[in-house]
Amino acid sequence: MYLLIPAAGLGKRMGSDRNKLLLNLLGKPLLAWTLLAAESSHQIRWIGIIGQSYDFPDFKEILGTISLTKPVVLIQGGDTRQESVYNGLQALPKEAKFVLIHDGARCLATPNLFDSCGEILLTCPGLIAAIPVKDTIKIVNNNNLIEATPNRSQLWAAQTPQGFEVKLLKDCHEKGRELEWEVTDDAALFEKCQLPVKIVAGEETNLKVTTPVDLAIAEFILRQRLGIN
Numbered sequence: 001m002y003l004l005i006p007a008a009g010l011g012k013r014m015g016s017d018r019n020k021l022l023l024n025l026l027g028k029p030l031l032a033w034t035l036l037a038a039e040s041s042h043q044i045r046w047i048g049i050i051g052q053s054y055d056f057p058d059f060k061e062i063l064g065t066i067s068l069t070k071p072v073v074l075i076q077g078g079d080t081r082q083e084s085v086y087n088g089l090q091a092l093p094k095e096a097k098f099v100l101i102h103d104g105a106r107c108l109a110t111p112n113l114f115d116s117c118g119e120i121l122l123t124c125p126g127l128i129a130a131i132p133v134k135d136t137i138k139i140v141n142n143n144n145l146i147e148a149t150p151n152r153s154q155l156w157a158a159q160t161p162q163g164f165e166v167k168l169l170k171d172c173h174e175k176g177r178e179l180e181w182e183v184t185d186d187a188a189l190f191e192k193c194q195l196p197v198k199i200v201a202g203e204e205t206n207l208k209v210t211t212p213v214d215l216a217i218a219e220f221i222l223r224q225r226l227g228i229n
């Protein structure tokens with residue numbers, strides 16, 4: 001299984017002065033934790049890190065400290081996550097038939113999650129890890145008034161990994177560029193192309209480290225997981 005890791009963001013919501021994936025979490029950069037989980041996954045055989053070229057020296061330093069056994073390539077990201085993934089797809093080895101796409105910011109995903117997504121992806125054209133929504137969700141209009149309350153039993157919080165047949169996802173990305181679709185996950189492109197996307201059980205601990213409080217939560221989760229008080 002081929003893995004693309006979008007890692008080319010600016011971390012604006014984190015308020016950091018550099019790529020949030022370079023921030024320290026229990027002694028390692030966030031990106032290192034993501035890479036170590038991918039290294040431990042039996043399904044993953046190749047890793048593409050999609051980043052901004054100015055971060056490549058730091059990425060190479062991280063790779064030097066965690067010495068992965070799997071091939072890793074650095075790919076130039078774009079101005080949006082969508083563009084970054086597009087670039088990543090162009091950089092896949094030509095023999096890649098399936099791909100998992102996993103946010104570098106979701107640094108607590110377990111190897112088991114990569115493995116379950118990789119195994120299930122062999123049975124369907126597209127899938128996402130997701131968890132049921134716990135809060136009641138409201139659709140709110142521009143006047144800050146609630147317009148609707150979707151049935152919570154049908155609402156899931158999308159995570160990554162997201163997995164797809166490479167050819168189909170490439171076609172959906174091309175159509176998205178042609179029709180100027182703007183999406184925040186790759187599954188949305190599949191949906192717009194009327195292609196099926198299966199839900200795979202995600203992990204409550206698979207949070208996307210986005211704001212400073214997420215970093216504190218991630219440290220708590222990791223301490224629990226590693227048995228560090």
Ligand SMILES: Nc1ccn([C@@H]2O[C@H](COP(=O)(O)OP(=O)(O)OP(=O)(O)O)[C@@H](O)[C@H]2O)c(=O)n1
Nearest residue numbers: 006007008009010011012013079080081104105
């Ligand atoms: N142009 C971009 C933007 C985001 N990402 C990646 O997509 C993942 C999810 O994005 P997000 O959490 O929004 O990261 P940022 O875009 O850095 O955050 P912000 O929106 O706060 O700037 C992250 O691993 C991020 O590095 C990317 O590869 N290329």
Ligand SMILES: C[C@](O)(CO)[C@H](O)COP(=O)(O)O
Nearest residue numbers: 081103158159160184185208
């Ligand atoms: C892909 C994703 O993690 C699914 O929840 C999310 O859409 C990424 O959003 P972001 O704004 O790029 O962090």
